[in-house]
Each structure stands twice: as structure tokens, then as C-alpha cells.
């Protein structure tokens with residue numbers, strides 16, 4: 001996913017719009033106005049068609065948002081932290097910070113979204129079933145949203161992790177085997193399989209000449225494959241690292257640099273000698289911030305003696321720091337949120353270490369290699 005903007009915080013949960021969502025709005029409006037409406041509702045004239053198509057794209061957006069909030073609010077009832085809901089080109093994703101505590105919690109959280117989509121579809125079907133006559137544009141819009149919500153409920157209930165149906169299946173396997181990891185492995189394999197099917201189906205559609213649907217199908221399949229693999233790794237990571245403090249992974253006694261050191265001396269005596277990508281900047285035992293390689297990379301070597309480290313200092317913020325007793329999973333979540341791969345570990349205002357993502361991941365890889373399936377925290 002690319003850059004995202006926060007557009008509101010209903011129930012205190014930030015709703016983020018990913019830039020890729022714009023692609024979906026354009027594609028959906030276009031295919032509604034040029035394909036679905038002219039065929040299913042020929043009475044609409046061109047301007048009504050485009051206006052209804054745009055309303056249809058926004059209505060789909062709202063339907064997905066309601067679906068995601070059904071998940072998020074049930075998750076919160078079970079005590080899970082919901083960091084955000086993001087809408088992107090393939091729909092919505094809720095960022096849950098924790099794994100569900102029990103199979104039952106997993107089941108109800110997963111089933112809430114498709115249940116709400118199915119309920120919306122039922123409500124939208126009322127005028128059609130009851131034979132109530134509406135404006136042509138309203139009929140077309142409701143017809144589309146009825147189909148969209150039915151599809152949302154049906155597609156998401158496919159038994160392939162991380163789709164909702166895969167989570168429902170995972171809750172059953174988890175309950176039957178007692179192992180969240182085994183349940184995730186089985187259902188994630190089905191997720192990768194479904195992803196592959198979608199990619200092949202996209203390829204066949206491409207040969208048949210339906211290239212917009214083909215591309216969308218192909219990339220949805222590719223995304224699903226990747227999401228299935230990523231979710232399995234995330235489950236493993238969470239299970240192996242749960243409750244571990246930052247202290248266990250940090251590098252102690254980090255090499256610090258003074259702000260008045262010249263850039264030439266910094267490169268020679270710090271960067272080339274220690275080969276780190278980030279150095280905390282300290283003056284008389286006081287932590288001022290840090291300097292990164294990326295920050296000084298643009299300066300030509302000939303000018304190094306004319307600059308000092310202080311000019312490239314990134315001042316200290318709470319986002320860049322973490323306490324040694326903090327949960328390492330929270331630290332990793334912050335890294336992925338802020339795009340930093342290193343955090344300064346601070347205790348009582350004093351620098352005590354540096355936490356690097358690669359050290360945590362190396363520990364994780366070693367543990368999986370040595371203990372395999374039996375790896376336990």
C-alpha cells in the first residue's frame with residue numbers, strides 16, 4: 001500500500017484512505033457508467049448514468065467501511081486493539097494489534113463483517129421484493145449496492161485466510177487442534193491456493209479480451225497470495241515474541257557521536273569503522289537526537305570537512321524512542337507505522353541501547369530454524 005490520509009475517527013478508530021483507493025473509484029465508476037447501468041438500466045440518460053455511477057462507487061466505499069467496522073467493533077468487545085481501518089484498491093483492512101484470544105473470539109470477529117454485508121443486501125432487496133417503485137436512478141443505485149453487498153459477503157466467506165471465511169475456518173481448526181499456528185498454516189495455504197486460482201482466472205479472462213476484469217483479478221490474486229504468506233509469518237512472529245521486552249533484543253552501549261564532530265571525522269571514525277546506519281548524538285551525556293546515513297548521503301566528499309554532525313541532527317521525538325521494558329511487538333508495530341527500522345532505547349531520559357528490526361528478525365529466523373514447529377516463546 002502507498003501513502004494514506006486519515007479522513008475521520010468514528011468510534012475513535014482512524015479511517016485511512018490509501019492512494020490506491022482512487023484507482024478503484026475511477027475503475028468502478030467507469031465500469032458502472034459504461035457497462036452495468038446501460039445494460040441493466042437503459043432508461044438512464046448519460047448524465048444520470050455518470051452521477052449514479054459515482055454515487056455507486058461511494059456507496060460501495062460506505063458498504064466496505066460498514067463491513068470493516070463490524071469486524072473492528074466486535075474485535076474491540078473482545079479486548080483487541082484496533083489501530084485503524086484502511087480502504088485500498090481491493091477493499092478494506094482493519095489493523096488489529098493483537099491475535100484473537102480464543103477460537104470463539106476469532107469466529108465472531110470474522111463472521112461480523114460478512115453478516116453485516118448480508119444484512120445490508122437484505123435491506124436493499126426490500127423495495128425489489130415488495131415491488132415498490134422508485135426513481136430510475138435510485139433503482140439502479142440500489143440494484144448495484146444490493147449486488148455489491150452480496151458479493152462482499154460471498155467473496156469474503158471463501159475459506160481462504162486472510163479472508164473472513166478463512167478466519168472462520170481457522171477458528172474451527174484452532175478449536176479442534178488447540179494450535180493457532182497449525183490452524184493458520186492450513187488456512188494460509190488455502191489463501192495462497194485461492195490467490196493462484198484468481199491469477200490463472202485473470203489470465204484466462206485476459207485471453208478472452210476482458211482486460212480490466214482480468215488485471216483486477218490477477219492483482220487481487222497476487223495480493224491474496226502475499227497477504228496469506230505475510231499473515232502466517234505475522235502470526236508466528238506474534239506467537240514467538242509475545243511478552244518479550246525490548247531489552248532482550250537491543251544493542252547495549254551504542255556508539256554515540258558528539259554534535260561538533262566534522263562530517264569527515266564522522267565518516268572515517270564512526271561510519272566506516274562501526275558500519276552502523278544510525279548514530280545517536282550525545283553532548284556531555286545528554287541525548288540530543290540521532291544522525292542517519294541517509295541524512296548525510298547528499299554531501300560530496302570534498303565538502304565533508306566544512307560540515308558538522310549537528311547540521312544533520314534529527315531531533316529527539318517520542319516516536320523515535322522506546323522504553324527497555326516495552327513489548328517488542330509494540331516496538332515493531334511502531335517501526336512499521338513510522339517507516340523507521342531503528343529505535344533509540346531510553347530509560348529515565350538516558351540512552352541505554354538501540355533496537356534494530358534486523359536483530360529482532362534474525363532472532364526470529366534462528367528460533368524457527370533451530371526449533372522448527374516446536375518453537376515456543
Ligand SMILES: [Zn+2]
Nearest residue numbers: 113114156164
Ligand atoms: Zn471482512
